[in-house]
Amino acid sequence: MTLWLEAFNTDFWYAIVGAVLLVLALGAFITSRQLIKKLLAFNIMGSGVFLIMVGLAQYQHGPDSVPQALVLTGIVVAVAATALALVLIRKFVLKGGQP
Amino acid sequence: MMWFDLALGLGLIIAAIGVFRSEDLFRAVVLFVTFGILLALTWLRLQAPDLALAEAAIGAGITGVLLLDTLGVFRQHEQDINPRSSSQLPDISRQWAANVLALIACISAAGLLAWSLFNTLKMPAPHHNLVTVVEANIAYSGVSHGITAVLLNFRSYDTLLEVAVLLVAIVIGIGLRERVTTSANATSDEGQSKLSEPPALLTSLVRLLLPLLLITAIFVLWAGSTRPGGAFQAGALIAAAGVLARLGQIDIAARVTTILRLGLTLGVFIFLIVAVSPMLTGKPFLTYPAGWEGTLILLIEFMLTISIGLILLSLFIQAPRPRIPAPVRNAIPATGPNAETNKGGDQ
Numbered sequence: 001m002t003l004w005l006e007a008f009n010t011d012f013w014y015a016i017v018g019a020v021l022l023v024l025a026l027g028a029f030i031t032s033r034q035l036i037k038k039l040l041a042f043n044i045m046g047s048g049v050f051l052i053m054v055g056l057a058q059y060q061h062g063p064d065s066v067p068q069a070l071v072l073t074g075i076v077v078a079v080a081a082t083a084l085a086l087v088l089i090r091k092f093v094l095k096g097g098q099p
Numbered sequence: 100m101m102w103f104d105l106a107l108g109l110g111l112i113i114a115a116i117g118v119f120r121s122e123d124l125f126r127a128v129v130l131f132v133t134f135g136i137l138l139a140l141t142w143l144r145l146q147a148p149d150l151a152l153a154e155a156a157i158g159a160g161i162t163g164v165l166l167l168d169t170l171g172v173f174r175q176h177e178q179d180i181n182p183r184s185s186s187q188l189p190d191i192s193r194q195w196a197a198n199v200l201a202l203i204a205c206i207s208a209a210g211l212l213a214w215s216l217f218n219t220l221k222m223p224a225p226h227h228n229l230v231t232v233v234e235a236n237i238a239y240s241g242v243s244h245g246i247t248a249v250l251l252n253f254r255s256y257d258t259l260l261e262v263a264v265l266l267v268a269i270v271i272g273i274g275l276r277e278r279v280t281t282s283a284n285a286t287s288d289e290g291q292s293k294l295s296e297p298p299a300l301l302t303s304l305v306r307l308l309l310p311l312l313l314i315t316a317i318f319v320l321w322a323g324s325t326r327p328g329g330a331f332q333a334g335a336l337i338a339a340a341g342v343l344a345r346l347g348q349i350d351i352a353a354r355v356t357t358i359l360r361l362g363l364t365l366g367v368f369i370f371l372i373v374a375v376s377p378m379l380t381g382k383p384f385l386t387y388p389a390g391w392e393g394t395l396i397l398l399i400e401f402m403l404t405i406s407i408g409l410i411l412l413s414l415f416i417q418a419p420r421p422r423i424p425a426p427v428r429n430a431i432p433a434t435g436p437n438a439e440t441n442k443g444g445d446q
Contacts, residue, residue: 011145012220015216031194041119065233082165083268
């Protein structure tokens, strides 16, 4: 327990928050019936992964531009995936499916 | 400041739970945008201003607009077609199976993450880390900002592939758009402009904001070589400007023309040319000629900005929507192929 308190700093705290978000979003992704909510859960899951990536990489030696650049790439790919998923969901709903 | 971090982290978790628990989709989307803004603040606390910029513009801004627009389309579609099969009962046994599966997945993921986080704490700090490597090599990269150096020099392969992913997304998006709209474009545009004349306040605001947004985008792009900023944030700003213009009924990229296609591919095209040309002189793929790094990075970033902005904007504009505006269709009792020909007479 002392080990946890010793190394506990801002970066590590956000890595833990990211892990919690990842787990919660995973559950919501499986259980939710609405496609839009699945998509939101997928996005939050991604954000959790990003927080873990940056937080864990930085907690021992401060700001690190390599994971930050990778996460920047990830954010842009995530928005492209979301937009594409929305196109598919809209097509599906306009053809008579349930949102 | 520790209390602020604690509150912010808990706020993120609460916003996420709110998204998952709300039955109303509109509420969920608004909470999701709130989550995005809190996440942008979090990136600032993690000393990642580039990510904060990107998250505010892309994660909260563009994604929020796309989601809200989709909800609007659903609402219009529900009015269009009488609610049918909405009384469809959820399959109880399937829901139970999903719940059990979710529980197992959550417990195992939580256990694994807790175990790995705990083990990370026990590890000693590595002597050789990426921060020192980047610091040692940044002088050769042509730019002085670490993240731009990583994105467009040290790991430019990732960025090249990322832009290719964006291009694939928009190709599929354009491929899936309603084919009928191209033939019935004139009539449906007419109907839409009659339906929703933009408010005067919005039009004048758009006129004021458009040049400001474009100038900010160019500044953010230019700043990218020395400070937080760069092609992705600038591209998101351009896409936001386009979305605003679209809301003010100024049509950009509404139709797929040769020029739009050229703009969409420009980023990948120029990036590939710069990447391949050193191979002609026997150097490896994706090496910049010495002395030209800064100029070439700026050129690539400029083209990427145009492409990313246009791709995000087109994904918004080209998304499928109901063909005929709802009130017009409701006014006509008989729906079918002759509904469109009737519309002209009714107006």
